[in-house]
Amino acid sequence: VSKRLRQGDVKCNVVTVSLTSSEFIYWTHQRKLLSPTDNTYEIYHIAKQLFDEMWDGVPIRKFNVRASDVVDNFVTQLTLFDKKNKFKMEKIDKAIDSIREKYGDYSIMRGVFVHSGLKPMLGGMGAEEYPVMSSIL
Numbered sequence: 001v002s003k004r005l006r007q008g009d010v011k012c013n014v015v016t017v018s019l020t021s022s023e024f025i026y027w028t029h030q031r032k033l034l035s036p037t038d039n040t041y042e043i044y045h046i047a048k049q050l051f052d053e054m055w056d057g058v059p060i061r062k063f064n065v066r067a068s069d070v071v072d073n074f075v076t077q078l079t080l081f082d083k084k085n086k087f088k089m090e091k092i093d094k095a096i097d098s099i100r101e102k103y104g105d106y107s108i109m110r111g112v113f114v115h116s117g118l119k120p121m122l123g124g125m126g127a128e129e130y131p132v133m134s135s136i137l
Helices: 002-007 040-054 086-103
Strands: 010-021 026-037 060-072
Touching (some): 040 060, 040 086
Antiparallel strands (some): 010 060
16 A cells, blocks of 8 residues: 555545455544654554554454545655654665565565565565456456
């Protein structure tokens, strides 16, 4: 989500998490941010908090993170409550994006995925990696 925001040169003011259970029960929670962001770390932590607030342990069929209330990335008004390392985190995200663009999506990833056997989530779902309903039709 954050990578697509940065590619569009925009930031979001609202992060929404939605869950669908294996029995098709649907929940959604959202949070308005103090200042717009496109930072991966910040969106991840907000999504994690929202998930923890609403998930009661039932099996999950679908998990969705969405960014909305999008604004241009020209000028950002900081608040008194912004983290001190906000600009540092933005530089890290841009460096990671440029490495992945130059050397491929799997050239840099979080350490927890290295020997886990799991593929890192890079956003979206590729038809070549996962069977989707449209490929069956």
